[in-house]
Amino acid sequence: MVALLSVWPWKNLGAYKYLLYGPLLSQVVYSMIYGDGSMDKSTWCLHLLSLWSIRYMVFALFNSIANMLFINGARRINHRGVDFKQIDLEWEWDNFLILQALMASIAYYTFPSLEGLPVWNRGGLITALLLHCGVSEPLYYWVHRGFHGQYLFENYHSLHHQSAVPQPSTAGNATFLEHLVLTTVMAVPILGPCLLWRNGSLVMIYCYIIIFDLLRCLGHFNIEVIPHQLLEAIPFFKYLLYTPTYHSLHHTQMNTNYCLFMPIYDAIGNTLNAKSWELLQKISSQSGCLERVADFVFLAHAVDLSSSMHAPFIWRSFASMPFSTRLFQIPCLPAAFGVMLAMWAWAETFTVSFYNLRGRLHQTWVVPRFGFQYFLPLAKEGINRQIEEAILKADRLGVKVISLAALNKNEALNGGGTLFVSKHQDLRVRVVHGNTLTAAVILNYIPKDVKEVFLTGATSKLGRAIALYLCRKGVRVLMLTLSTERFQKIQMEAPLDCQTYLIQVTKYQAAKNCKTWIVGKWITPREQSWAPAGTHFHQFVVPPILTIRRDCTYGDLAAMRLPADVQGLGSCEYTMERGVVHACHAGGVVHSLEGWTHHEVGAIDVDRIELVWEAALKHGLKPVSTRTEPTATAAATTTPCLSVN
Structure with a gap:
């Protein structure tokens, strides 16, 4: 049984909890439409909605900056990644904002003196500051210490400390009772000037609440922004305002640094961590240095405007789920543009x-280019230049492997990475396209008892490797291509006794009796209509083909699930599930884990397909074989064609 007041009253409402703002909004709308003279109430509600919108933006901004790994560098305090577990734990971080909005509404109806507050009163600001420093700070300090007692910690406060990496969202992740107490602490400097000294103002309320949120976000920022030189120049300042480093120590060594914002109360209570300033100086003085260099870099690119918002530093929660276009993105498109x-x-x-x-x-890493640009002839040189600069940057930093994603390794663009390896022959970083593992994953999907396949995109890098591998297994491959020269070139690469298994076809009608299609080039619904009933469409084409045939099944793009012991993974790779990456990404991971020293660029080495597949399985990566089955009569998967002895 859960402890009293440890669960939020609207826990089961999900996204419908935002309807609790409805009475505030309805009061404003009603007054605007009917003008019933209740402008004091509607004005108060309007101020609450405006102020709470600002508060949401403050937390959103801090969350974004905290996850901008490309600018915060070595200033990060905890270098671990924010994983899915923490994101899910903090999913309802904004509950306290709803609570405080409701309590502010109740306070307005309870205390008539809150009506007609002036816009500005300097005395109210001074009074609020004095009440905060003299009442709220020590009150929070002693209450916070109390929450670290065994009973209160286990039943109420442990939730807050389950977050491994402090984030601005962590500040709001606490139980109902804790935020009732925190709201009381906040209310003292607001209600005091308004009710007792009668010098409160709207500016005072706005300033105090926004600054309170800013300081809460600062403490949970995980990026040290306070220069140690400031504390050296003004030694006493360290007791007046805490720093991200100071508060981070409370999460790692919980019996220290209890203060709200002012470490002086920790000094008085003898709970100040002696390492606070030493650690701050270390992090601040190293701000111009590089953090630990990655062993492996996956060089991706944005697909379109909608997917560009699917990044941890924009919406952490959105990025932690497989990408799909949502309605809330539409108003954000101009900003994304x-x-x-x-x-x-x-x-x-x-x-x-x-x-x-x-x-x-x-x-x-992400190249600042969108998918459609890769098909513009004028953009080719600029894109290659940016990819080249990324490779050279990785080389300078000491990265061991850099893997090219999607169109960054397009054959027409740079020959699958060959352009860069040929131009810079002294590269220490290994350039990898990862398509060897992609081919292995696709081959793993093909049942072992298949005797004939129909292959589109047959002369592409992947199509060539798949055709050559299958013909060695005695599988007839109907290669759709209009180029006899390219077909014959691939056919000549096959062993003499296997060349007859490669057959050139020029029309889709040739596959009307073949139930295994491997799609490497986008096909229209009309072209799909030539497939017989019961066909399964394997594919390595971007974007995936439309699933229109009710009597056929469709495979997803080649992907692999990362091992269970991966740490710090908190974002989904485009439309992939959590913990799943595209096969080319996984290919780069395997290259890095194996410590291979060769470049994997250009044509796929068919002889290495089974070697790479075996290495992937050895390191705990698992193939993800999902099938879209429009009907319940879809055929089941049999033993895969790819086998490793």
Whole structure:
């Protein structure tokens, strides 16, 4: 049984909890429409809605900056990544804002003297400051120490300390009772001037609440922004305002640094951590240095405007779920468009996420380009230049492996990375396209008893490797291509006794009796209509083909699930599930974990497909085989064609 007041009253409402703001909004709308003379009430409600909108933006801004790994660098205090567990734990972080809005509404109806507050009164600001320093600070300090007692900690306060990496959202992640107490602490400097000294004002209320939120976010920021030189120049300042480093020690060594914002009360209560200033000086003095260099970098790019918002530093919660276009993104499109233009002007890669696997740090860098640009002839040179700069940057930093994602390794763009390796032959960083593992994953999806497949995109990098592998297994491959020259070139690469298994076809009608299609080039619904009933569409085409045939099944893009012991992973890779990455990403991970020293660029080495597959399985990566089955009569998957002895 849960402890009294440990659970939020609206816990089961989900997103409907925001309807609790409804009475405030309805009061404002009613007064605007009917003008019933109750402007005092409607004005108060309007101020609450405005102030609470600002508070949401304050926390959102701090959350964004806290997750901008490309600018905060070595100033981060805790270098662990924020994982899915912590994001889910803090999902309802804004409950306290709803609570305080409701309590502010109750206070207005309870205390008539809150009506008609002036806009400005300097005395109220001074009174609020004195009440905060003299009443709220020591009150919070002693209450906070009390919450660290065994009973209160286990039943109420432990939730807050379950977050491994302090974030602005962590500040709001607490039980109902804790926020009732915190709201009381906040109310003293607000109600005191308004009710007792009668010198309160709207500016005082706005300033106090916003500054309170700013300081709460500062303490949970996980980025040290206070220069140690300031504390050296003004020694007593360290007792007047805490720092992110100071508060982080409370989360790692919980019996110290209890204060709200002023460490002087920790000094008085003899709970001040002696390492507070030493750690701050260390982090602040190293702010110009690089943090630990990643072993592996995955160089991605944005797909479109909507997907560009699917980044941890924009919406951490949104990024932690597989991407899909949502209604709330529509109002944000103009801002995203402006950011897109800024990205093009800046033209620098930036880090969006990182995770730790087997003691090695893995990062995702993003090239500031969108999918459609890769098909513009005029953009080719600029895109290659940015990819090249990213590779050279990784080389300078000491990164061991950099993997090119999606269109960054497009054959027409740079020959699958060959352009960069040929131009910079002294690279220490290994450039990898990861398509060897992609081919292995696709082959793993194909049942072992298949005797014939139909292959589109047959002369592409992946199509060539799949065709050559299957023909060696005695599988007839109907290769759809109009280029006889390219077909014959691939056919000549096959062993003499296997060349007859490669068959050139020029029309989709040739596959009307083949139930295994491997789609490497986008096909229209009309072209799909040539597939017989019961066909399964394997695919390595972006974007995936439309699932229109009710009598057929469709496979997803090649992907692999990362091992369970991965740490710090808190964002989904585009539409992939949590913990799942595209096969080319996984290919780069395997390359790094194995410590291979060769570049994986250009054509796929068919002889290495089984070797890479075996290495992936050895390191705990697992294939993700999902099938879209429009009907319940879809065929089940049999033993895969790919086998490793």
